[in-house]
Amino acid sequence: MPVDRLLPTGEAEDLIDLVRDIADKELAPRVEEHERAERYPEGLFRLLGEAGLLSLPCSEEYGGGDQPYEVYLQVLEELAARWATVAVAVSVHTLASFPLLTFGTEAQRATWAADVLAGRLVGGYSLSEPQAGSDAAALTCRADKDPDGYRINGAKAWITHGGKADFYALFARTGSGSDGISCFFAPGQADGLTFGRPEEKMGLHAIPTTAAFWDGALLGPERLIGSEGQGLHIALSALDSGRLGIAACATGLAQAALDAAVDYAHERTTFGRKIIDHQGLGFLLADMAAAVDSARAAYLDAARRRDRGRPYGRQASVAKLVATDAAMKVTTDAVQVFGGYGYTRDYPVERYMREAKIMQIFEGTNQIQRLVISRHLAR
Incomplete structure (x- = not known):
């Protein structure tokens, strides 16, 4: 609806x-x-x-x-x-x-x-590495100076649109420490760039997620975004907005699950009554609706702060945490509403539940969101 x-x-x-x-x-x-x-x-x-x-x-x-x-x-x-x-x-x-x-x-x-x-160039975000997911400062992929630009060597992981994107926001090390990371507008195809086979994921099947392997690929100097060493700042600035995007996606997914559950509860009857008229089921649906509305309110609060130029990093983490946890609960409860049918592929709620899980993980796990929120409070 x-x-x-x-x-x-x-x-x-x-x-x-x-x-x-x-x-x-x-x-x-x-x-x-x-x-x-x-x-x-x-x-x-x-x-x-x-x-x-x-x-x-x-x-x-x-x-x-x-x-x-x-x-x-x-x-x-x-x-x-x-x-x-x-x-x-x-x-x-x-x-x-x-x-x-x-x-x-x-x-x-x-x-x-x-x-x-205009969508003529579709992008992917290439920050994570096999041993540096949430710990972005620990990445090891290197961008070494070359007379013609930068030579990229190393592996990146968990790239949405990997192998399909026309460009990547690529983060690679040009120096040491957290101030030694730089950002590049990297092409989707280049000599020395290959991709792993798509990950066999629980959900989100239609868009590939892959690793990328850089083996001496040359990027011209014009592809450096910002200055050398500014990459981590760029990455973290982008992630605040990206977390709001995932919060909105999670809310939409939860809304779809709620709508499906409500529609089914109007159609299915037990003991001579529509199941939505049984108090136990009606209260479950009410809790699901409250979770969806709360998730939406959280991301809108953070977005309005962003639109007004106010700090919103803590609120972005709150929104991502609240919305993705809500999506996991609401989609799981939707399967419960459908009963045995919810566990089959005859209805979409089992897919919703599988898709919700990853939203608690990418753009910073929900444990990382709690860390971000607690550090804001400590200040």
């Missing part, structure tokens, strides 16, 4: 209506087939880009939609309610675009921004 949203402008309301129409026509009919076959949705991101949905929070100066972040996140939520995999990939694209759009030079933005925002 459509969520009754409080949007800041009539333009934003029209945008949400457009997104619902696109999601219902282009995402919902394809999700089951593509997820089961683990088939990549060819052409879909170009379509989303042409509709302006990959550039919403970005400046009009570079072809963006110049929408508040609170509106962009509600768009993500609508996409996730139909197809979580695609919504996560859109969020990751925005995350991968952040270094270029925020820290890139005018020349870099003039070269790449228009194609990035």
Whole structure:
């Protein structure tokens, strides 16, 4: 059922209506087939880009939609309610675009921004490594100076859109310590760049997640974003916004699970009554609705702080923690509402539950979110 949203402008309301129409026509009919076959949705991101949905929070100066972040996140939520995999990939694209759009030079933005925002170049975020996931400062992939730029050597892991993306926000070591990491706008294909086979994941099957192996690939000096040693600052700045994207995706997924559970509870009868009329089941659904509404409120609070230029790092971590934990609980409870049928692939709730789990892990595990929140409190 459509969520009754409080949007800041009539333009934003029209945008949400457009997104619902696109999601219902282009995402919902394809999700089951593509997820089961683990088939990549060819052409879909170009379509989303042409509709302006990959550039919403970005400046009009570079072809963006110049929408508040609170509106962009509600768009993500609508996409996730139909197809979580695609919504996560859109969020990751925005995350991968952040270094270029925020820290890139005018020349870099003039070269790449228009194609990035139009979906002609789809991005991936390449920070994690096999032994450096949440501990970003421990990465070992190197970018060594070369007369023609930088030679990249090392392995990266857990790349959404790995092997499919047209560019990567790549973080590699140019020096020692936490001040020795730099950021690059790396091409999707290059001599000396190969990818592992897609991970066999529990969920989010339609978009590949892979490792990347850099073996002396050359990046020109024009691909360095910001200055040498600024990479960790860029990465952490991007992650605050990225966590809000995942919070919105998790909320959309939870909303889809709640809607499915409510619809089923209206249809299924036991002991001569619709199961929604049994108090035990009705209270379970009420708790699910409260969790979804609380998740939405958390990410909107953080987004509104961001839109007003106020600090929002702690609130972003709170939103990511609350929304993804809510998604895990709500999707699990939805399976319970369906009973034995919920454990089969005849209904989507088992897929929702599998998809919810990863949201507690990527963009910083929920244990890392608790660490971030506690450090803010300690200050």
